[in-house]
Amino acid sequence: MSKKVAIVGLGYSSFRTTSQDVSYREMIFEAATKCYEDAGGVHPQDIDAFVACSEDFMEGISIADEYVPDQLGAVLKPVQSITGDGLQGLASAAMHVLTGELDLVTLSAFSKASNVLHYANVVSYACDPTYVRPLKENPYFIAGLEMNRYLYETGTTEEQCAMVTAKNKGNALFNPTAAYGAKIDVKDVLQSDPLFSPLKYLDKSQDLDGAIVFLLASEEKAYQYTDKPIWIKGLGWATDTPNLDNRLDGMGDAVYARLAAQKAYEMAGITYPRKEIHFAELDDTFSFKELQHLEALNICSRGEAGKLLEQGVFSKNGDFPVNVSGGSLGVGYLHEANGLQRLMEVVLQLRGEAGKRQLDDVETGLAFAWRGIPTATGAAAVLSSRY
Amino acid sequence: MDHKEFIRGGTALSEDEIKSGKIFVEEDALDCRYAWDTGVAIGRYLAELKKGKIIAKKTNCCDRIMIPPRMFCELCYRPSGAWTYVQDTGVVNTFSISNIYYDASRVPSGEPNPMPAVIEIDGASKGMGIMHLLGEVKPEDVKIGMKVKAVWKPESERTGSITDIEYFKPY
Numbered sequence: 287m288s289k290k291v292a293i294v295g296l297g298y299s300s301f302r303t304t305s306q307d308v309s310y311r312e313m314i315f316e317a318a319t320k321c322y323e324d325a326g327g328v329h330p331q332d333i334d335a336f337v338a339c340s341e342d343f344m345e346g347i348s349i350a351d352e353y354v355p356d357q358l359g360a361v362l363k364p365v366q367s368i369t370g371d372g373l374q375g376l377a378s379a380a381m382h383v384l385t386g387e388l389d390l391v392t393l394s395a396f397s398k399a400s401n402v403l404h405y406a407n408v409v410s411y412a413c414d415p416t417y418v419r420p421l422k423e424n425p426y427f428i429a430g431l432e433m434n435r436y437l438y439e440t441g442t443t444e445e446q447c448a449m450v451t452a453k454n455k456g457n458a459l460f461n462p463t464a465a466y467g468a469k470i471d472v473k474d475v476l477q478s479d480p481l482f483s484p485l486k487y488l489d490k491s492q493d494l495d496g497a498i499v500f501l502l503a504s505e506e507k508a509y510q511y512t513d514k515p516i517w518i519k520g521l522g523w524a525t526d527t528p529n530l531d532n533r534l535d536g537m538g539d540a541v542y543a544r545l546a547a548q549k550a551y552e553m554a555g556i557t558y559p560r561k562e563i564h565f566a567e568l569d570d571t572f573s574f575k576e577l578q579h580l581e582a583l584n585i586c587s588r589g590e591a592g593k594l595l596e597q598g599v600f601s602k603n604g605d606f607p608v609n610v611s612g613g614s615l616g617v618g619y620l621h622e623a624n625g626l627q628r629l630m631e632v633v634l635q636l637r638g639e640a641g642k643r644q645l646d647d648v649e650t651g652l653a654f655a656w657r658g659i660p661t662a663t664g665a666a667a668v669l670s671s672r673y
Numbered sequence: 674m675d676h677k678e679f680i681r682g683g684t685a686l687s688e689d690e691i692k693s694g695k696i697f698v699e700e701d702a703l704d705c706r707y708a709w710d711t712g713v714a715i716g717r718y719l720a721e722l723k724k725g726k727i728i729a730k731k732t733n734c735c736d737r738i739m740i741p742p743r744m745f746c747e748l749c750y751r752p753s754g755a756w757t758y759v760q761d762t763g764v765v766n767t768f769s770i771s772n773i774y775y776d777a778s779r780v781p782s783g784e785p786n787p788m789p790a791v792i793e794i795d796g797a798s799k800g801m802g803i804m805h806l807l808g809e810v811k812p813e814d815v816k817i818g819m820k821v822k823a824v825w826k827p828e829s830e831r832t833g834s835i836t837d838i839e840y841f842k843p844y
């Protein structure tokens with residue numbers, strides 16, 4: 287990137303499976319207050335612009351943008367809403383700073399999934415009304431189709447997918463923000479209730495409520511707010527066709543991830559991601575997605591992720607730790623805030639503030655988010671503590 | 674007359690299809706349900722309405738009395754202070770005579786027109802008010818600046834909703 291953009295503040299509400307004691311506004315206020323204090327006590331009056339990620343159907347409010355300002359301190363300020371994952375929001379917020387006109391930009395996303403009583407309908411309404419919806423099937427069957435094809439094309443096994451769940455839920459035991467940590471093994475996953483074969487109950491992440499807020503700053507201003515700026519080195523995002531049945535590389539591959547990562551690596555000047563990046567926090571909405579995404583992100587070659595996982599490469603103590611936070615399987619599924627949970631872990635690790643799960647000698651990390659079924663949209667960010 | 678003569682190629686339309694209007698469109702009825710957590714501020718506000726009271730929140734930062742109450746001041750970005758009751762009377766800030774119902778159908782002549790209004794509540798800070806409806810007043814008699822008072826539902830019918838106040842009337 288021609289100019290540099292830093293993350294100088296991070297705040298989050300407590301993550302919980304339900305959060306009846308606070309409204310979404312009160313929850314975001316908590317996260318934003320922490321973020322501004324984390325950035326040396328900046329007052330939102332001094333912030334130039336605000337980017338918030340949300341999906342109207344998840345909120346039950348159309349033009350949800352209008353409900354953004356109060357809880358972020360953005361009243362009477364430039365506000366932009368992104369109907370997308372938090373990492374797409376990160377790209378937008380970073381571009382605000384890259385214009386050179388804005389020095390301080392807030393980025394936020396939240397989940398109040400517990401308030402959505404008909405979540406399956408919300409996902410169903412994301413499906414094409416002519417080609418998919420009339421089948422009247424639970425939309426999660428799409429995950430079963432994708433998993434089946436991925437296993438078929440790559441030779442990855444259900445056991446290897448189950449191992450992802452066991453690893454991530456185990457990692458989550460060391461993360462105080464995680465709601466779904468558990469000490470389980472491959473057999474537990476394989477014997478969990480079948481959902482959409484080959485997908486089983488423990489192959490799927492579960493909902494979580496929470497809010498996450500970041501503050502981004504220009505290079506000129508970054509050190510005014512923190513001693514430990516985390517630099518955004520590369521960003522990329524991509525969307526495949528919405529037609530489930532004729533995606534470029536079929537349903538077994540994640541071309542959106544490959545293209546998003548290619549762009550992010552190019553910007554960051556990365557040629558060998560497995561060597562030049564030290565760890566990754568990436569989408570594991572379903573266990574197989576972690577393996578599929580690792581391959582698409584060029585951390586390893588196609589069909590290799592399951593084997594490397596078995597060898598411990600992606601474990602907390604492995605060569606290339608993946609989802610040390612616990613990921614969506616261990617922490618929980620935060621909807622539009624999923625990508626920001628990934629970003630949060632990368633920032634904490636790079637700052638050396640990850641507590642018991644702190645990785646040694648990490649300088650550059652990768653965050654990757656997928657927008658969930660039925661989408662083929664992904665966003666990648668490379669971050670580094672090195673200027 | 675045979676509709677087929679108007680179709681060049683493609684599929685012919687039946688009389689039934691034309692009558693039912695299902696031509697070149699796909700229909701769906703969306704069904705989404707939500708249960709929004711009211712949280713602290715809205716929760717207390719609604720609970721007090723059920724008791725027939727209107728509660729507000731003070732700010733220590735800029736000395737305002739906010740109605741509806743919120744847990745933080747959106748201007749100073751500080752947590753708000755003490756709860757405080759305000760009056761169930763106020764002044765009409767603005768109003769409109771509505772000729773269209775919620776479902777976009779027209780109000781038939783002779784039927785009362787809904788009269789939505791912003792009421793600046795007595796005891797709250799200047800300009801702080803709530804959105805409600807006016808009643809027991811003819812449209813031609815409504816004026817900006819008019820003093821109004823809440824007409825509450827009987828206690829047994831209140832549910833903890835802004836509709837626990839039926840409307841505001843001049844007093």
Ligand SMILES: [Zn+2]
Pocket residue numbers: 732733734735736746747748749750751
């Ligand atoms: Zn104030």
